[in-house]
Amino acid sequence: MSGQNDISDERAARYIEVQNSQEFADLRKKFRGFVFPMTGAFLAWYFLYVLLASYAIDFMATKIWGNITIGLVLGLAQFATTFAITMVYARWADRELDPAAAKLAEHMERGELR
Amino acid sequence: MSALALPWQATTQVGNTTLNIGIFLVFVLVTLGIVIKVSKQNTTAADYYAGGRAFSGRQNGIAITGDYLSAASFLGIAGAIAINGYDGFLYSIGFLVAWLVALLLVAELLRNTGRFTMADVLSFRLRQRPVRTAAAVTTLAVSAFYLLAQMAGAGGLVALLMGITDRGGQSIVIAVVGGIMIVYVLVGGMKGTTWVQIIKAALLIVGAGIMTLWVGTKYGFNMSGLFGDAVQRAQAPLLSGGLQYKNKIDFISLSIAIVLGTAGLPHVLMRFYTVPTSKEARRSVVWAIWLIGIFYLFTLVLGYGAAALVGKDAINAAPGKQNSAAPLLAFHLGGEILLGVISAVAFATILAVVAGLTITASASFAHDIYAQVIKRGSVAPDEEVKIARRAAVVIGILAIIGGIFANGQNIAFLVALAFAIAASANLPTILFSLFWKKFTTRGALFSMYGGLASALTLIIFSPTVSGTATSMFPTANFAWFPLNNPGIITVPLSFFLGWLGSVTSDEHNEAKYAEMEVRSLTGAGAEKAIAH
Numbered sequence: 334m335s336g337q338n339d340i341s342d343e344r345a346a347r348y349i350e351v352q353n354s355q356e357f358a359d360l361r362k363k364f365r366g367f368v369f370p371m372t373g374a375f376l377a378w379y380f381l382y383v384l385l386a387s388y389a390i391d392f393m394a395t396k397i398w399g400n401i402t403i404g405l406v407l408g409l410a411q412f413a414t415t416f417a418i419t420m421v422y423a424r425w426a427d428r429e430l431d432p433a434a435a436k437l438a439e440h441m442e443r444g445e446l447r
Numbered sequence: 448m449s450a451l452a453l454p455w456q457a458t459t460q461v462g463n464t465t466l467n468i469g470i471f472l473v474f475v476l477v478t479l480g481i482v483i484k485v486s487k488q489n490t491t492a493a494d495y496y497a498g499g500r501a502f503s504g505r506q507n508g509i510a511i512t513g514d515y516l517s518a519a520s521f522l523g524i525a526g527a528i529a530i531n532g533y534d535g536f537l538y539s540i541g542f543l544v545a546w547l548v549a550l551l552l553v554a555e556l557l558r559n560t561g562r563f564t565m566a567d568v569l570s571f572r573l574r575q576r577p578v579r580t581a582a583a584v585t586t587l588a589v590s591a592f593y594l595l596a597q598m599a600g601a602g603g604l605v606a607l608l609m610g611i612t613d614r615g616g617q618s619i620v621i622a623v624v625g626g627i628m629i630v631y632v633l634v635g636g637m638k639g640t641t642w643v644q645i646i647k648a649a650l651l652i653v654g655a656g657i658m659t660l661w662v663g664t665k666y667g668f669n670m671s672g673l674f675g676d677a678v679q680r681a682q683a684p685l686l687s688g689g690l691q692y693k694n695k696i697d698f699i700s701l702s703i704a705i706v707l708g709t710a711g712l713p714h715v716l717m718r719f720y721t722v723p724t725s726k727e728a729r730r731s732v733v734w735a736i737w738l739i740g741i742f743y744l745f746t747l748v749l750g751y752g753a754a755a756l757v758g759k760d761a762i763n764a765a766p767g768k769q770n771s772a773a774p775l776l777a778f779h780l781g782g783e784i785l786l787g788v789i790s791a792v793a794f795a796t797i798l799a800v801v802a803g804l805t806i807t808a809s810a811s812f813a814h815d816i817y818a819q820v821i822k823r824g825s826v827a828p829d830e831e832v833k834i835a836r837r838a839a840v841v842i843g844i845l846a847i848i849g850g851i852f853a854n855g856q857n858i859a860f861l862v863a864l865a866f867a868i869a870a871s872a873n874l875p876t877i878l879f880s881l882f883w884k885k886f887t888t889r890g891a892l893f894s895m896y897g898g899l900a901s902a903l904t905l906i907i908f909s910p911t912v913s914g915t916a917t918s919m920f921p922t923a924n925f926a927w928f929p930l931n932n933p934g935i936i937t938v939p940l941s942f943f944l945g946w947l948g949s950v951t952s953d954e955h956n957e958a959k960y961a962e963m964e965v966r967s968l969t970g971a972g973a974e975k976a977i978a979h
Contacts, residue, residue, distance in 0.1 A: 345958030352961040360968055365882075368551040376706070379544045383702045386537050386688050387695040393533075394687030399671030400678070402686050404533055411540045412740050418547055419736045426555075426729060434969045441971055 351441055360433050367425060375418055382407055463783045467608045470791040475627055478646055478795075482631055482639035491977065492828040495835060496563040496810045497720040498638035499977035504727035506645060508734020511718050513644030515542075515709075515735070516651055516742055517593075517800045518600040518793055519862045524743070525776075526769035528750020529762055532677070532685025534692050535750055539743040541702050545709035546739065548874075550732040553710045555725035556881050556967040562974050564807075565716045565873065566815040569880050572959035573888040576820050581895040583815040585872040586713040588899060589865050590808040591849070593714070594842075596861035597801045598625070598850020600770075603858070604797065607767035607774060608790040618851045624798060625847035631802045632809070632839045637721060640802045647792070647799040652738060654792045655745040658773075661780045662752035673748070676755035685754060697930045701863060704934030708866030711873030714807040723976035752776055770858075801846065809839035856919065860911050863932055867906070871898035871937035875945045881967060883949070884960065890949030898941030905933035 351357050386393055386404060393404030493499055502510070520542070527535030561567035566582035598621055605611045605620045631643055666673045678685050692698035709715065719728045753762065753772040756779050765771040777789040813835035818826040826834075853861070875894045879886040905928045906912065912919045914926035930936075966972045 345961070348958060348961035348965050351965045357965065357968075361964070364968060372548070372551050375544065375547050379541070379706060380699075380702070382540070383537075383699055386533075387692070387698055390688045394684070396686075400674035400686060401671055402533075404688060405536075405686070408533075408536055408540055411544060412744065415544055415547060415736060416740060419550060419733055422551060423729060423733050427726075431726060438969050438971050441965075441969070 347441075351437075356437050356440065360430075360437055363433060364430060367422070367430075371418060371422065375414065378414060379411065382411055463787065464609050466783055466787040467790045470787045471794050474646075474650075474791050474795050475798075478643050479627075479630070479634075481642050481646070482635035485642055486635045486639045490829075490832075492563065492814075492832050492835075493974070493977050494638065495636040495832045496717075496806075496814065497974075498636070498641050500721060500723050500974065501976050502641060502721045502727075504722055504730025505734050506641070507718060507722050507727070507731040509648045509738065510641045510644035510721075511715065511731055511735040512738040512742070513646075513648030513651070513796075513799050514714060514718060514803045515739060516648065516796065517597060517862070518604065518796045519596060519858045520742075521651060521655070521746070521796060522600075522604075522767075522770040522773055522793060523859055523862075525746045525749045525753065526762070526772040527691060528747060529753035529757070529772035529776075530759060530769050531691035532681070532683070532751070532754070533688045534690050536747055537688065537698075538691075538701075539746060541705035542709070543736070543740050543743055545706045546732060546736045548707065549710040549715070550729070550736065552881070553716070553877060554719050554728045554732050557716060557877075558719045558722065558725045558728035559970045559973040560881075560963055560967045561720065563717070563720055563814050564811050565713050565877070566811065566819075569876055569891060570819075571880070571963045572956050573880070573886075573891055573954075576823075578888055578891050579815045579819050581892055582873075582876075583811045583820075585868065585895050585899050586811040586815075587808055588903075589711075589713055589869045589873070590804045590811075592861050592865040592868065593712075594801060594804045594808075594846045595849050595853045595856070596858050596865065597797050597804070598846055599853040599856045599861065600858045601794075601797045601850060602854035603767050603770060604790075604793055607765065607771050608793075610766075612766070614854065617854055621850045621854065622847050624794070625801070625843055625850065628798055628802045628805060628846075629840055629843035631798070632805050632843070633836055637717075637806055640799075640806050641718075641721060643795075643799045643802060647795045648738065650792045651796060652742055652745075654789055655742060655749065658752075658777060658780060658785070658789070659745040659748045662748050662756070662776070665752075665756070670748075673751050673755055677751040681754050681759050683759070685751070694930065696935065697932060700930050700935035701932040702934075703938055704863065704867040704870045704932050707874050707934070707938055708868075708870035711869035711877060712865070713811065713869075713873070714803045717807050717810065718803075720974070725970050725973070749773055749776060756780075805839050805842050805846065808842045809835045812838040812842075860931070864902075864906055867932055867934050867937065868899060868902050870934055871902040871941045872896075873898075875938070875941045879945045879949070880963075885949050885955070886945065887949045887952045887954040889952035889954070890945045890947070893948030894941045894945030897944040898937055901940055902933050902937045905930075905936060909933070 395403045524539045557568050566579045569582045570578040601621050601624050602617045605617045611617055722728050753776040757775045762772045774789055778786040813831050817834050818831045872895050876891050908926055908928045909931050910926045911931045914924040
């Protein structure tokens with residue numbers, strides 16, 4: 334094993350202490366609680382769309398207004414949801430995640446972990 | 448996808464060759480001047496690999512857009528929509544949605560954990576040398592296929608835009624493009640390369656935007672009318688699927704590779720190290736998603752616009768066939784000048800993407816293989832950068848030679864291959880190492896080598912390589928695997944192998960795991976920007 338993977342006992346103990354703290358567990362839960370369901374949702378929606386495009390060609394080719402088809406509308410909806418998820422996540426991370434992470438970092442420096 | 452292949456016998460030539468070359472030369476001179484100006488301080492490894500980590504989220508987001516929108520995106524997708532309609536549009540959606548994986552799961556954690564390369568993160572809490580070696584191997588494999596695709600595209604573009612039809616002439620142009628790219632990388636490092644990407648992305652989006660507005664005004668911004676004209680002129684059902692993707696499973700497989708491959712592309716991952724904080728890394732992806740999404744919406748209009756205004760017959764008769772749809776539309780709308788501008792932008796695209804790939808591959812060689820594996824971490828930073836520069840020259844020369852040989856290969860196939868390898872060999876290990884406590888070195892090696900080997904094997908025995916008229920070797924037939932893209936098999940396999948390797952080995956570096964997790968989520972101890 335290379336020397337890089339050995340960190341000093343003191344540093345190691347500090348990181349382990351942080352990792353085991355309630356405050357860090359809350360931060361991790363907060364982060365995963367947002368990004369995991371969101372990832373599941375957009376992947377499910379994308380692959381539903383791919384399956385529809387592959388197996389429901391006639392349905393997707395249905396014209397609903399002029400030459401605008403259901404397939405086109407659903408495709409544009411993929412763009413819309415991608416933009417929406419991007420905005421929602423960025424706003425959530427700026428408002429919820431960053432302050433929590435900053436507070437934890439501050440507590441780490443002062444040695445006041447809960 | 449086979450329809451993206453470029454033919455080498457040019458029959459007609461559109462536009463003014465001197466003008467096309469002139470506009471391109473202006474681009475090269477202007478960007479070279481900027482590269483020299485911004486690269487006065489390129490002394491440390493952080494400068495060379497990560498542009499001193501001093502780019503803003505917006506700048507980096509534009510540069511990511513520049514890196515991502517390759518010639519295959521611009522010419523390929525517009526052309527695919529022009530000829531195959533809805534299926535071409537379908538193809539572009541996966542490339543956008545894929546960015547959510549990078550946004551939600553990868554970008555910020557990677558920025559907080561690593562320094563210069565993907566391997567920094569993957570080897571963080573595992574055994575350095577074997578994991579770094581594996582990560583460097585997959586990085587070089589993905590970069591090689593991506594590089595070949597771009598260089599092969601350069602040859603096709605030459606045929607189209609300069610009327611150079613013989614292979615010798617095209618080879619000279621490929622060598623010139625490669626030479627310019629090497630100069631960018633050597634002089635500019637990551638900082639100079641990033642500025643080339645930024646300028647190119649701006650030109651590409653503005654150029655495509657102007658053409659989109661132009662097409663829009665011709666139809667009074669009535670999309671339905673545009674679609675109607677396109678269908679009527681093509682005499683084909685351009686509004687329904689199935690024209691391009693005949694094999695449903697194959698398309699699903701391609702979709703898996705694209706949506707999971709993007710966040711495993713080493714040259715995209717490396718861009719996240721050029722910003723000072725994880726918050727800026729997040730902002731980078733937000734910018735990139737907006738710009739890439741808007742660009743693909745432009746290509747939708749351009750593709751149907753080309754189908755309606757230029758027509759399938761003219762596109763198929765042009766040298767470069769499908770890839771010539773966007774340039775022909777430019778000529779139809781704005782004559783020689785607009786064609787010259789769009790052509791120069793397409794060239795700039797290839798140049799910039801190749802430069803980004805070369806710096807990534809050279810960083811992976813110098814930082815991972817040379818400094819960490821061969822020299823076991825005892826290398827002065829100056830020496831590492833020196834090795835990286837030499838590696839960039841060697842990789843650049845190999846790219847030129849490979850490009851000359853790959854000239855005529857199917858660009859979309861090579862790009863899809865790079866995505867399939869990235870999704871199979873890289874992404875599972877990235878996610879496991881960021882999120883799964885019990886992940887081990889054996890799991891990482893199983894997943895990376897297993898993903899790489901299975902993807903390469905299935906590709907070799909796929910119909911893309913042999914067995915059909917559009918294959919790489921049309922006269923041979925050893926294709927026992929029915930799909931062109933292996934993702935549907937190899938991505939789940941790679942996840943499974945990562946799990947299997949981990950549960951059959953017992954390894955846990957508690958201290959490094961704690962450091963990695965705390966660092967990835969809080970940014971405490973992450974690499975700082977360089978203040979000059």
